[in-house]
Amino acid sequence: MTAAYAILLYAGALILVLGLAVKIKQYASTPAPLKIPTTPAPTTTGGVVLRMAREVFLFQSLFRANKWIWLFGWMFHAALVLILARHLRYFTEPVWDWVALIQPFGIYAGFAFVAGLAGLWVRRIVVERIRYITGPSDHLMLAILMGIAASGLAMKFVAPTDIVAMKAFILGLLYFDWQPMPGDPAVLVHLALVALLMIVFPFSKLLHAPGVFFSPTRNQADNPRDVRYAPGE
Amino acid sequence: MDDFTLPELKLPGDIPKIACGSMAHSQPYSAAPDHQEALGFPGELVEDWHDKAIAKFGEILDRQRALKVYMDACVKCGACTDKCHYFLGTGDPKNMPVARQDLMRKIYRRYFTFAGKWFPWLVGAKDLTRDVLDEWYSYFHQCSQCRRCSVYCPYGIDTAEFSMAAREIMDHIGMGQKYCNEIIGKVHDIGNNLGLPQKALGATLEDLEEDIEEETGVAVRLPLDVQGADILLITPSADFFAEPHVDGLIGYAKVFHQAGVSWTISSKASEAANFAMFIGSHDQMGKIAERIRDAALELGVKRIIVGECGHAWRVAYNFWDTLVGPFDFLDPGYPIPQHICEFTYDLIEKGELNFDKSANDHMTLTFHDSCNVARASRMGDEPGGQFKIPRAVVKACCNNFVEMDADTIHENTFCCGGGGGLLTDDLIELRAKGASPRMGAFEQVAQDHGVTHMVAICAICKTQFSKIMPMYGYEMDNIVGVHQLVSNALILDGQITTEEEETVDG
Ligand code: SF4
Ligand code: SF4
Numbered sequence: 001m002t003a004a005y006a007i008l009l010y011a012g013a014l015i016l017v018l019g020l021a022v023k024i025k026q027y028a029s030t031p032a033p034l035k036i037p038t039t040p041a042p043t044t045t046g047g048v049v050l051r052m053a054r055e056v057f058l059f060q061s062l063f064r065a066n067k068w069i070w071l072f073g074w075m076f077h078a079a080l081v082l083i084l085a086r087h088l089r090y091f092t093e094p095v096w097d098w099v100a101l102i103q104p105f106g107i108y109a110g111f112a113f114v115a116g117l118a119g120l121w122v123r124r125i126v127v128e129r130i131r132y133i134t135g136p137s138d139h140l141m142l143a144i145l146m147g148i149a150a151s152g153l154a155m156k157f158v159a160p161t162d163i164v165a166m167k168a169f170i171l172g173l174l175y176f177d178w179q180p181m182p183g184d185p186a187v188l189v190h191l192a193l194v195a196l197l198m199i200v201f202p203f204s205k206l207l208h209a210p211g212v213f214f215s216p217t218r219n220q221a222d223n224p225r226d227v228r229y230a231p232g233e
Numbered sequence: 234m235d236d237f238t239l240p241e242l243k244l245p246g247d248i249p250k251i252a253c254g255s256m257a258h259s260q261p262y263s264a265a266p267d268h269q270e271a272l273g274f275p276g277e278l279v280e281d282w283h284d285k286a287i288a289k290f291g292e293i294l295d296r297q298r299a300l301k302v303y304m305d306a307c308v309k310c311g312a313c314t315d316k317c318h319y320f321l322g323t324g325d326p327k328n329m330p331v332a333r334q335d336l337m338r339k340i341y342r343r344y345f346t347f348a349g350k351w352f353p354w355l356v357g358a359k360d361l362t363r364d365v366l367d368e369w370y371s372y373f374h375q376c377s378q379c380r381r382c383s384v385y386c387p388y389g390i391d392t393a394e395f396s397m398a399a400r401e402i403m404d405h406i407g408m409g410q411k412y413c414n415e416i417i418g419k420v421h422d423i424g425n426n427l428g429l430p431q432k433a434l435g436a437t438l439e440d441l442e443e444d445i446e447e448e449t450g451v452a453v454r455l456p457l458d459v460q461g462a463d464i465l466l467i468t469p470s471a472d473f474f475a476e477p478h479v480d481g482l483i484g485y486a487k488v489f490h491q492a493g494v495s496w497t498i499s500s501k502a503s504e505a506a507n508f509a510m511f512i513g514s515h516d517q518m519g520k521i522a523e524r525i526r527d528a529a530l531e532l533g534v535k536r537i538i539v540g541e542c543g544h545a546w547r548v549a550y551n552f553w554d555t556l557v558g559p560f561d562f563l564d565p566g567y568p569i570p571q572h573i574c575e576f577t578y579d580l581i582e583k584g585e586l587n588f589d590k591s592a593n594d595h596m597t598l599t600f601h602d603s604c605n606v607a608r609a610s611r612m613g614d615e616p617g618g619q620f621k622i623p624r625a626v627v628k629a630c631c632n633n634f635v636e637m638d639a640d641t642i643h644e645n646t647f648c649c650g651g652g653g654g655l656l657t658d659d660l661i662e663l664r665a666k667g668a669s670p671r672m673g674a675f676e677q678v679a680q681d682h683g684v685t686h687m688v689a690i691c692a693i694c695k696t697q698f699s700k701i702m703p704m705y706g707y708e709m710d711n712i713v714g715v716h717q718l719v720s721n722a723l724i725l726d727g728q729i730t731t732e733e734e735e736t737v738d739g
Contacts, residue, residue, distance in 0.1 A: 023305070030298040033515060035551045036391065038383045038608055040616035040644060055387065065312035065385030073310065073387075123311070128251055130311035132326045133335065135357040137348075138309050203348040204356075208388055211306030216299045217380075217389035222611055225568050229555045 002181045005191055006173055012198035019202025020210060027214040035229050041222035048221050055218060068123065076116025082109035083152075090170045107156070114149050117142060137204065144197050151190035161187055237662040239704060240322050242673040245638040248315045252324035256666075260367075261374045262659045264409035271418045272517060275407035282406040283361055287344050289402045293513075294345065300398055303390045304341045307331060313382040313390075318647045319375050322666035327372050330382035330392040336372055337395050340365065370408055373399040375663055377653035378511065379604035384644050396653065397513030404512055412657035413508045420521055425470035425504035431457075434500055437473050445483060450729035453490040455482070455498065458532070462497035464489070465529050467505045467549070467570075468540025469692035477713050478695055481541055484716025487723050488577050491586060496538075502528035505545035506692070510552075511654030518548065519556040526557045535564040538571045541714055543603035543652065543691030546572060550610040572612050574690065577719060578622045581629050588722040593631040596686040596713070599678050600624055600636070601671065601698075602646035603691035617643070623690050623715050630722040635682040641674040649689070651697030661700075668701045676705070686711050688718065 042048050054060040059077075063070045086106025088099045121142050124134045155161040165182045172179035181187065200206070213219065221227075240249070266276030279285055294301050313330040315321065320328040327333060335357070342349030342358035349358030359365060378393035403409065419428045429437075438455040445453045456462065466489075472482040489496045502525040509517030529537055537560070539549045549570045554560060560569050568575065580586050602620060612618040620643045628634055641647050650667030678684040689695050689712060698712035 027298060027302055030294075030301045031296060032298040033296060034555055036299060036394070036609070038380060038389055038391065038644075039611055039619065043616060055389075059387055061385055061389065062310070062312050062387040065316070065387075069310050069312050120310075127311065129248075129314040129326065129329060130309075132251060133309050133311060133314065133329065133331050135309070136354065137356045140355065203346065205305070205308045207305040208308050211302045212388045214298060214302045215306070215389040216302075217383050217391050222616060224551050224554060225570075228559055230558070231555075 001183060001188075002169070002178060005181055005188075005195075006178055008195045009173060009191065012195035016198040016201050023202055023207060024210050027210065031231050032216045032220070033231060035220055035222075035224045036216050037220040037222050038217040039222055041220070043221055043223050043226070045221055048219055052213065052219060055212060068119070072116045072119030072123070074116075075112050076120065079109040079113035079116060082106050083113060090167050091174065093167075093171060110149065110153050110156070114146070114153070117145055117149065121146075141200075141204065141206070144193050144200075148190060148193045148197065151186045151193065154186040155184070155190065159184060159186055237665070240324075240666055240669045242676055242705070243321050243670045244673045244677060245640045245670075247321070247673070249321060249324035251326040253326060256319075256323045256325040256328065256375060256663065257368075257371060259375060259660065259663050260371045261655070261657060262411040263370075264411045264414040268411065268414045268418050269404070269407060269409045271421070272404070272409075272414055272514075274404045274409055274414070278407045282366070282408075285406050286361060286366070286402050287340075289405045290340065290398075291345065293398045293401065294341070297394070297398070299391065299394045303334070303388070303394060304338055304345075306388045307334060307338070307390055308387075310387065313386050313392075316382050316385050317376075317392075318379070318381070318650060318670045319377070319663065319667045322650070322669040323375075323663070325375075327368075328375055330386075330390075333372055333376055333392055334390065334395050336365070336368055337399055366403075366408070369399050370403060373403075374410060374655060374660065375667075377604070377648045377650070377655055377667070379648035379652055380608040381604065381645070381648065384608060393653070397511070399513075400511070400654075401513035404514070410512070410654065412659070413512050413654040416506075416508050417512070417517055417521070420504055420506075420508075420524075424501055424524070426506050426508070427470045427473070429470060429473060429503065431500035431503075434473060434498075434503055438498070441479070441483060441486070445486065449725055451490070451725045451727055453483075453486050453725070455486050456496065457498050458500050459495070459497035461533050462495045463534060464494055464496035464536045464538055465502075465525075465532060465534040466496055466498050466538050466540060466573075467502060467525055467545075468498070468573075469506050469542040469545060470504045471692040471696060472540055473503070475692075475696065476699065477710060477717050478541075478692055480717035480720055481714035482716075484714070484718075484720030484723070485540060485573055487720055487725060488573075488580065488586070488716070491723065491725055492576075492580055497532060497534070499525075499528035499532060501531070505539055505542045505549070507545060507548040508654055510544055510548055515556070518552065522548065522553050522557045525553070526560065529560075530562060536567050536571060537563065537569065538573055538576055540573050541690045541692065541716060543605035543693060545692075547605040547609040572622075574623045574626055574715060575612050577626050577716070578613075581626065586629075587724045588630050588719075589724055590630060590632050590722055592721040593718050594633070596631065597633040597635060597682065597684045598627060598631055598686050598688050598713075598718070599634070599675065599684045600627055600642070601649065601675075601687050601689045601694060602642055602644075603689060603694050604646060604648050604652055606690055607646050608644050623688075626715055627688055627718055630718040635678050635684050637674040637678050641671065647671040647674065649691075649694040649697040650701065652691075652693050656693050656697060664697060665701055665704050668697065668705075672701070672705045686713050688713050688715055690715050
């Protein structure tokens, strides 16, 4: 069991990293032949960095578009960041101070994560327009994330797992010195789904994460009369 | 052609129930073989259209980052679903921006992605069939490339990029659209979209000079092909004869006259419009832009000023320099290119123009931001100058001005319904329905604030509204141009005034 999961997780991590690298390289090497920022747009590079930061951290455009989608989407993403940060404690020894500090918030984040996802999922089913554009893969993605959240919360609140053994297993993976994995069902489900998520990442809409940085309508400065735009020259 | 009913007026915030397939029948006339071939496209649908289309698709993906990223990045969040005026006006779900993109994305997935090759059912990948192609022809000609969707998308996904690419692919397999391709042909052959030859153009300008002199007593010139003039005016050809456009042209002429600058129109480049943008052809876009550069060089001008036209301003402002630049032979002391509103605004700021605002007192005005000016270009030095400057010019010329709902102006503006190469009678149903969100916002201020006229800054908007406003119970002349108002109110030096007048300083 330990070996199977170790291989699965290595494979997932490898596919995630390589897949993303390939995709990012494709995006970066495809030319942007013309200036097409959605205006009003910043006129300087510094301004573009700020615009991008507002998009990435605050979901500015989404906020303007639809307050509900923004609320659920932002909640889910912010929670995800906290949760990931909280999980660093399984990867570091000794645990970094700031990681120790945010542990309690990580727990709340678990619930916010579920609430955000649930909100998005309900909208997919209830709002006619969004139901129309939703495909099987959109439900699958939500199901994977929900499964990860549910199994994670179960480990904490329903059937506590041997955290010490868990950490030893993960550190073992990191240092190529395999340790036995705790065998509770919640752990098996949690890790299997995490591996699955890593595997589908570079082949799915999760590519929005690197994609947003390459979006010409958002990352170009509006300065064609000041600076000659001549890609490929 | 007119057997359709207009939708209930869409007030800002109204969202229709979806009506599947309600606009599936809407297709523009297809381009005749000789119009296709003149642009280097096959005359009719080629035998191996499937392979050719996929090959072209791949080629575009490799040369346009926007499309490549946007194919992958959409998360189906739905934020754009209620943003397109064609969806709001028709309820057809395939007019929701994301659904329109998906018509292309499902083909992308099937032929260009791992997931689509192996799990087509999961990710909605589909083979490119004749039915899909027909659907493309229909729905990619129901997008005016207005970019409203791109404002609201968390990744800035711009459906206009999809429509342009889809039209380019269709052109290359022999499925071109009549309206755009015929017009591009005319620009190459004659110099403008309307096919107005040099002689007729000269005569028209002379007539206008007479009209102005008769009305004002001042000899305002509209010079054609004047070698060595300082300024070359590039304006949409509708300005030469269509109403209300021509009143705007008179406005430009009066402003130039009052400013005392030397200027000229070119018969070789008597057209600002560049419909090649609508069909996604950078090649054609460059060729059309090249005429303007050539004309500027031949005439030896120092500056280029662009008249009131939305997409033309986008092409001029954003693309000219990249496609056919550098324009280093022009005077770098002025913006290259400059918008006519920037020119007039500068003079107003310097206090060099005097207006009789009461000349526009018979109207209460509101301003319709044109998509390509609002969301795809700029005026002035600051972001948002494209909103401020034309409004400042309008307000300098009138006493009664009211804004429409905030969700329908500035970068949130609604397309007039006729942009993006759709301004043709064979798409009149689409145009009429697509105008309903704008007409709803107009109706609101008409009722609440007594607004009577809408000011636009684009030849397509002006033509579209003169046709559509009567369908919604207004008059065709309830649409006016910015420089039409300028023309009404500007007091020329030495002008004879018949009416009693009340001069208000701009
Ligand atoms: S707003 Fe953008 S990401 Fe969301 S569904 Fe529309 S195109 Fe896709
Ligand atoms: S670009 Fe404009 S017309 Fe096209 S889908 Fe987006 S909102 Fe609709």
